[in-house]
Amino acid sequence: MAASTDLANAWFALRGWKPFAFQRRVWAAVERGESGLLHASTGAGKTYAVWLAALRAFAVASSARQPAPLQVLWVTPMRALAADTARALQAPLDELGLNWSVGVRSGDTGSAERARQARRLPSVLITTPESLTLLLTRAQARDDFANLRLVVVDEWHELLGNKRGVQLQLALARLRHWHPPLLTWGLSATLGNLQHARDVLLPGDGLLVQGRQDKQLQVDTLLPDAIERFPWAGHMGLKMLDQVSRELDSSASSLVFTNTRAQAELWYQALLEARPDWAGLIALHHASLSRDTRDWVERNLKQGTLKAVICTSSLDLGVDFLPVERVLQIGSAKGIARLMQRAGRSGHAPGRPSRVTLVPTHSLELVEAAAARHALLAGQIEARRSPQLCMDVLVQHLVSMALGSGFRPEQLLAEVRSTWAFRALRDSQWQWALDFVCHGGNSLSAYPDYQRVEPHADGVWRVASERLARRHRMGIGTIVSEASLQLKYWSKGGGGKSLGSVEEAFIARLRPGDSLVFAGRVLELVRVENMTAYVRRSTSRKAAVARWNGGRMPLSSELADALVEQLDAAAHQRYEGPEMRAVRPLLALQASWSALPTTRTLLAETLKSRQGSHLFLYPFAGRMANLGLANLIAWRVSQVQPLSVSIAVSDYGFELLSPSAVDWARHLPSALSTEHLLEDVLASLNAGEMALRRFREIAQIAGLVFGGYPAAQKSTRQIQASSGLFYEVFRKHDADNLLLGQARDEVLREELEIERLHRQLAKLGQLQLDLRELRRPGPLAFTLLVEGMRETLSTEKLADRIARMVADLEKVAGNNA
Incomplete structure (x- = not known):
């Protein structure tokens, strides 16, 4: 006996709500037994679209003492969202008197609750991809899921582009094998490639439901009191402190997003110093804080007792904070999807507008703000694509499925190939995986x-x-923590002085003999072993490689394109919007001393100084791709003439500085070619060391390296040493090992962004090279000069040097605008 189809309408009426058209469409689709992907703006009512559909279709009015068996599986990407989701799902059950139970299964679930679930799972279970796979390893798993009718994947965009999403694809394939009619619905708010997202989640047919309820999104920018014509990145934005303080004062509850934890900490302290009366009314939230602290902040945000929370991406995802009226974004969000996600944290309810205020940390970010607003309102959202043929995830899945009742290879192969990620799996690759686990x-x-x-x-x-x-169950999952290396002075006898720690991704790019900067010192890398990087003092005046900062998010292609469109408009004397009108003096000076980049030209600038020959190039490719381009061009030119260069990189472009003269006009056209790109990229960077570091993660996911039991966890150094041994064994004695090839492919795809690099070079090849010889650095070149000076100057000396440079340049510029 099915529940009345008036259940949903009845509950909406209790709340004084009226369902939107897209919600009714989802309700009807579920009743017809159809799966789909629901894409709607944050706070538009996606959760209740699918949840009320499930209750309409499956809930049974019952006086039985025992709640209904497991009917709905609700998969969330974050454990922190599980409790919030459980409260949202419980409300209709209580108010409609339905005999369904709601439970949570994640890494935070206590032993008593786990024991209850071992006896009987709740009617709806909220879980993560990792915990779902663990449930599938139980001997009675098929019986546990015998009554399952619907799987809901929340925040699908957060899982789509990574290995957790691949792990979930494999788990869903097993559930579909057990229950071919099983319905699957994905929920997402910020996706630019909806067809792909649907195809990955729903192999075969599936609906794509677009929420047509237009949520009002208000985007504005906090304009600085003065425009610096020679800006430099790296500010924390604290010059805007008074204005931000006034904006927060005018709202009852706000979120202040920053891009790094350090920036969040500094802004929190600065706001407290500026407004001591806000003590207890503002709070801090980022991933390094304890779970208890974060829970306290989230609880008080929900209750409306906090005036503002300064946070990072730790609050990006869908915990609902209804009291939050507005969002402030300090600095560029670097991507449209991220900005939309953060904006949606305010006005998080149907019919309420979301408001985000952009706070530039330097003048050029005004152009980014204008670009972001135009791109956001035009719906130019970044695409995310699923990884393919992740053999480490497949190996882990084979062992997981061998637990409990086990698997038959021919049957499991059909399951695996039914997923998007493994649809092209060859027989030889499948046999390799079987041999590897056997x-x-x-x-x-x-x-x-x-x-x-x-x-x-x-x-x-x-x-x-x-x-x-038992060992395998402890290692299920694809989340591998980021590693750091100890930095020590090299000593023949060992035991050199420790300087601190540095990101592994940074050191992996260097070869012995390369220079790096740490704590204001220029150092030379001697060797890397046992998670320790040994260095000695360098006689170089400047580091020979770009400064790497993993905390900086690269500019997305979509936002970069929108940024160039704004600059192109300025080059044609069109300054639309308050941000562009405010930054006009800077752009006019850039055009006067050099030129502005346009959609048809590639701006390159040369400058001769006491340091040598400078090349400034502006591909607007994002920090990581620009770093790859810089290394590639430097390496290609060095094959023609002996060349020693230092590199500085930003999201907009890069600087190559050589002590000797370089004829960049002659070298650039061939250096920007797409020919032999893969070989040249591998030769220009320390790709072998990078692959070794990447292999550590792959080895952990594939179960080669055991992280230890809870009371005796292995250190990162021990794990790296073990994975390094495997890497060398495979390289020397098993060169065709598919995990080796995967490590190389992931380095190219994720760290070197080889596909984006190829697209960028192809795009640059279609542009007209606009090469300008500078008499002095213009506004764009100045930002890159400052990036380079960070390598040799402490923060205090850097600020003094910049102040002198700006004064000299402003004197020459005068009133030129």
């Missing part, structure tokens, strides 16, 4: 720990021992 492949067959799965006489493959099963 006896460790070609090079590990002598070691019992890598004989994890074995075929039995009945044709079912199962995990070989309880000890290996």
Whole structure:
């Protein structure tokens, strides 16, 4: 007996709401047994569109003492969202008197609740991809999910583009094998490639429901009192403190987003110093804070007792804070989807407008603000694509499915190939994966720990021992923590002085002999071993490679394109909007001393100084791709003439500085070619070391490296040492190992952004090179000069040097605008 289809309307009426057309469409689709992807703005009512559809279709009015068995599986990307989701789902059950239970299963679930769920799962279970896979490893898993009718994947855009999404694809394939009629619905708010997102989640047919309820999005910019014509990045934006303080004072509850934890900390302290009366009314929220602290902040935000919270991406995702009236974004959000997501944290309810105020930290970010607003209102959202053929995730999945009741290879192969990520899996790759979990492949067959799965006489493959099963369950998942390396002075006898720690991704790009800067010192890398980078004092005046800062998010392609369109308009004397009119003096000076980039030209500038020959190039490709371009061009030119260069990089462009003269006009056209790109990129960077570091993550996901038991966790150094041994063994004795090839591919795709690099070079090849010889650095070149000076100057000396440079340049510029 199905519940009345008036359930949803009845509950909406209790709340005084009227359902939107897209909600009714989802309700009807679920009743017809159709799956789909629902895309609607944040706070538009996606959760209740799908949840009320499930209650309409599956809930049964019952006086039975026992709640209904598991009907709905609700997958969320974050454990922190689970409790909030549970409260949202519980409300209709209580008010409609439905005998359904709601439970949460994640890494935070206590042992007592786990024991209850082991006996009987709740009617709706909210879980994460990792916990879902763990549930599938239980011997009674098929019985546990026997009554399952619907899977809801919340915040699908957060899972789509990474290995967690691949892990979820495989888990859903198993559930669909058990229940072919199983319905699946994805929820998303910020996706630019909806067809792909739907196809990945729903192999075969599936609806794409676009929420037509237009949520009002208000985007404005806090204009600085004065425009610097020679801006430089790296400010924390604290010059805008008084204006931000006044804006916060005018709203009852606000979120202040920053892009780094350090920036959040500084803004929190600065606001407290400026407004001591706000003590207890403003709070801080980022991932490094304790769970208890973050819970307290979120609870008080919900209750409306906090005036403002200074936060990072830790509050990007869908916890609902209804009292929040507006969002302030300090600095550029670097992407349209991220800005939309953050804007949606305010006015988080149907019919309420969302407001985001952009706070530039330097003058050029006014152009970014104008570009972001135009791109956002035009719906130019970044695309996210699913990874393919992640063999480490497949290996882990094979062992997971071998737990409990085990698997039959031919049957599991069909499941795996039904996913988007493995639809092109070849027979040879499948056989390699089976061999790898069975006896460790070609090079590990002598070691019992890598004989994890074995075929039995009945044709079912199962995990070989309880000890290996226990170890595997502890390592299920694809989230691998970021590693840091200790930085020490090199000493022949060992035991050199420790200087601190540095990001692994930074060191992985360097070769012995390369220079780096740490704590104001120019150092030379000697060697890297056992998670320690050994260095010595360098006689170089400047670091030979770009300064790397992993905390900086690169500019997205969509926002970069919108930025160039704004500059193109300025080049044609069109200054539309308050931001562009405010920044006009800077852009006019750039045009007077050099030129402005346009959609048809590639601006390059040369300058001769006491330091040598400068090239400034502006591809607007984002920090990581610009770094790849800079290294590539430097390496290609060095093949023609001996060349020693230092590199400075920003999101807009890069500087190449050589002590000797370089004829950039002659070299640039060939240096920007797409020919032999892969070979030249691998030669220009330390790709081998980068692949070794990437292999550490792959080895952990594939179960080669055991992280230790809860009471005896292995250190990052131990894990890196173990994975390094595997890497060398495979490289020397098992060169065709698919995990090796995956490490190389991931470095090219994710760290070197080889596809974006290729697209960028192809795009640059279609532009007209606009090469300008500078008499003095203009506004755009100045930003890159400052980036380069960071390498050799402390913060205080850098500020003094910049002040002198700006004074000299302003004197020459005068009133030229």
